[in-house]
Structure formats: C-alpha cells, structure tokens
Amino acid sequence: MTPVAIKSDTYALAGPRDYIVLLKPRVMSLVIFTALVGMAAAPGGLHPALAAISLLAIAVGAGASGALNMWWDADIDAVMARTASRPIPMRRVPRAEAAALGGFLTALSVALLALAANYLAAGLLAFTIFFYVVIYSMWLKRLTPQNIVIGGAAGALPPVIGWAAVSGTAPLEAWVLFAIIFIWTPPHFWALALFKKGDYARAGIPMMPVVKGARATRRQVFIYALVLVAASVAPFAIGMAGAFYIAAAAVLGAGFVWLAWRVLTAAETDRQPAMRLFRFSMIYLFGIFAALLFERLAGLHG
Amino acid sequence: MADRADMTGEALSPEEKTKRGQRNLAIALGLGVFVLLVFLVTILRLGGSVAERAF
Structure with a gap:
C-alpha cells in the first residue's frame, strides 16, 4: 500500500451515524409502522413489553437487510446520484463491515423475535431478510424488469410478521x-x-x-x-x-x-x-x- | 474497523481517536441494550412462574 492510498482512506473517521445509515432508517420507519398495524389488528394477548421488543426485533431485522443490500450493491450505489453518498461509496465504511453488521444483526433480530414472540414470527422475519437480500438484491434486481414486482414481497411482509408475533398465526x-x-x-x-x-x-x-x-x-x-x-x-x-x-x-x-x-x-x-x-x-x-x-x-x- | 495505525504503526489523529471512542461507546451501548432485552424477555416470559419455582 502506498502512502498516498493510506492518506486517502477515511475509514478511521467513521462514526456511529455512518453505521446507522447502513440500516436505512427511512425504510425502517415504514417497516415499523406497517408491522405495528399488523400487531394492532391481530387478535391475541402478547404482553405489551414483549410486543414492543418484538417490534424492535422486526425493525433491526429490516435494518440488517438494508446493510446487506448496501454490501451487495455497493458498485451500483457508487454510480447512482441518489445513493452515491451512502457510507460505502463515500469510503466511510468498508464493504466487509456492512456484510458483518448485516449478518450479525440478522442472527440477533431473528433470535430475539423467537424469544420474545414465537417461531412463526421469527421464521417469517428470517424469510423476509433472505428474500430481500438473496432473491431481490442478488438475483432479480440486475436480471429482470419484474425485479421490484417480485422483490416487493419482502417489503410487504412486515405486517404479517407483526400479526404472527402477536397471535402466532398468519x-x-x-x-x-x-x-x-x-x-x-x-x-x-x-x-x-x-x-x-x-x-x-x-x-x-x-x-x-x-x-x-x-x-x-x-x-x-x-x-x-x-x-x-x-x-x-x-x-x-x-x-x-x-x-x-x-x-x-x-x-x-x-x-x-x-x-x-x-x-x-x-x-x-x-x-x-x-x-x-x-x-x-x-x-x-x-x-x-x-x-x-x-x-x-x-x-x-x- | 481496520485502523490505519494497525497496518502502518502511524498514530491516529485526534479526530480519528474521537471517532474511535464514539464507535466503541456505540458498541458498548448496543451490547448492554441487547443483554437487558434478553433479561426482560426472560422475566416476562416466565411471568408468575418465577415465584412458583420448585427449589
């Protein structure tokens, strides 16, 4: 590595906020809201505190898929004006760290939802993350104009997860x-x-x-x-x-x-x-x- | 975060040190919150059974 290359990296300047951006907070807020409606509409008696923790787990799961998406699509993000200022193209966060953060939070959120709610909800959350990252980001996004039609299933699942968390059914x-x-x-x-x-x-x-x-x-x-x-x-x-x-x-x-x-x-x-x-x-x-x-x-x- | 200092032995700038401190604090808080959540879930799940344990 040449001294010039060393000087140009800004990884050591990354703050907590750069990692929060990896979780796509704006998408997260819509996920939280739709999941909350699924919870409110479902019959069932989950303890309010457990319901709140379940909602947090769903939100963190959504954040994990956001980080994994930014890891996989870093090359696309760099050339699109809309996404060029994300932490990876800005060289604030190395790609591998987005992958690690996303993978780690996936495991954490699914486990937490399994503990706080039930296995159906946890399974649906795991499937949602898998669908968004593997089926949508890795496979369909660069392949077909129907990418977002099919990939939309991932974004549509949160109210079902919320429903399942409260009632154990879907x-x-x-x-x-x-x-x-x-x-x-x-x-x-x-x-x-x-x-x-x-x-x-x-x-x-x-x-x-x-x-x-x-x-x-x-x-x-x-x-x-x-x-x-x-x-x-x-x-x-x-x-x-x-x-x-x-x-x-x-x-x-x-x-x-x-x-x-x-x-x-x-x-x-x-x-x-x-x-x-x-x-x-x-x-x-x-x-x-x-x-x-x-x-x-x-x-x-x- | 692969700190430049790890690879080159070069010292971090004051600003980089501040950022590293902030990252470490965020990780510590995150870990603490997770531990607390697992504890809360355990207590809430056990519910009344906590008082009725056999031993």
Whole structure:
C-alpha cells in the first residue's frame, strides 16, 4: 500500500451515524409502522413489553437487510446520484463491515423475535431478510424488469410478521395487508424510476422504464393503481375494517388514481407528474395503514 | 474497523481517536441494550412462574 492510498482512506473517521445509515432508517420507519398495524389488528394477548421488543426485533431485522443490500450493491450505489453518498461509496465504511453488521444483526433480530414472540414470527422475519437480500438484491434486481414486482414481497411482509408475533398465526387478514403493500410497490418504484431513469440506465439496472420505455411503464403504473384501489377495499370486504377505513381508502385511492392518470397522459418529457405520484405514494401507504390503526385504537370497528 | 495505525504503526489523529471512542461507546451501548432485552424477555416470559419455582 502506498502512502498516498493510506492518506486517502477515511475509514478511521467513521462514526456511529455512518453505521446507522447502513440500516436505512427511512425504510425502517415504514417497516415499523406497517408491522405495528399488523400487531394492532391481530387478535391475541402478547404482553405489551414483549410486543414492543418484538417490534424492535422486526425493525433491526429490516435494518440488517438494508446493510446487506448496501454490501451487495455497493458498485451500483457508487454510480447512482441518489445513493452515491451512502457510507460505502463515500469510503466511510468498508464493504466487509456492512456484510458483518448485516449478518450479525440478522442472527440477533431473528433470535430475539423467537424469544420474545414465537417461531412463526421469527421464521417469517428470517424469510423476509433472505428474500430481500438473496432473491431481490442478488438475483432479480440486475436480471429482470419484474425485479421490484417480485422483490416487493419482502417489503410487504412486515405486517404479517407483526400479526404472527402477536397471535402466532398468519391468516387471510394478515395477507390482505401484505397484498396492499405488494401491489403498491410497483407503481411506487416505477414512478421513481420514471424520473430517475438515467440513474438506473447508467448503473445497468433493468428497471421497467429502461427496458420497456417510459410509455409502457406509465401504462403499467396506471393499471397497478387501479388494482391497488381494488385491493384496498379488501379489508372492508372481509370485515376487518369499517366505514372510517373505507372512506379514507376512497379518498386516498382517488388521489392515487388521479395522479397515476396524470402520469399516463403527461407529455413525453414532463417528469413532474411521476415525481408527484412518487411522493404521494408514500402518503398513500402511510394513510391506509394509519386509517386501519386509528379505527382499531378508537374502537370504531370490531 | 481496520485502523490505519494497525497496518502502518502511524498514530491516529485526534479526530480519528474521537471517532474511535464514539464507535466503541456505540458498541458498548448496543451490547448492554441487547443483554437487558434478553433479561426482560426472560422475566416476562416466565411471568408468575418465577415465584412458583420448585427449589
């Protein structure tokens, strides 16, 4: 190693915050929230403190998969403007440490969930991390434009894990929550990919707009928006949600379909509608789950 | 963290030393929290059975 190379490394300057960034705190917060709704909606009498520890274990598991994703995708992150400032491309944290942290936290979170809740929940958490890291990051992400469609299963599982932690079961109701996030994922990421198309093309990621073009992607986004609205009716249809929820879902769904329509009909070069849909999609998912949670906590239904 | 000092014998700068201290503190806190959580889970899981032990 030459003295110049030694001088240029900044690894010794890494602080705790750099390692927390590896856990993708923003993704973590959505996982915590959806898992919490799964817990609140499930029948069962898990001690509140054990439920809180279970939720923490699910959050740490999500963080572990984030670290493993940053380990595996460091080459992609370095060339994409959106991710170039992550700790590995910035040479704050060595790749191997992200792998070690992710692997270690995977074992810790799954074991903690097994102790605090049950083996079904722990098994589902382990499967979620495996699916996100191996099936999505390692296999599908660089292979097919359906990458985020199938990979979305990992992001959709947290409410099922939460449900299983409290009740020890994973019935249809839990999978209805899964379905909403699963169908929400493609229009959410494709809206992002529509206005970050150059980034993905440069990194060689076969996102839908890169492979099939913007027009085909816009059509798909609109179709998924319609299916999403249909899926959002399911909790009401099977009796797990009431009038408050369906009213909120109708308003949010109308907004989603309207913005997806704007994406579909926008001028070829206009990126504004896709950006707006992307931002609203996060409000949408938060709103749907918040409505379920509020209805449950306020005792408006069931 | 493979400290440069380990490879070259070169001393760490004051800022690097501060960061190393922060990393060590974070690891210690993380470990402490994990131990505490396992203890809490054990007690909560055993519940009333703690008082009814046979010995």
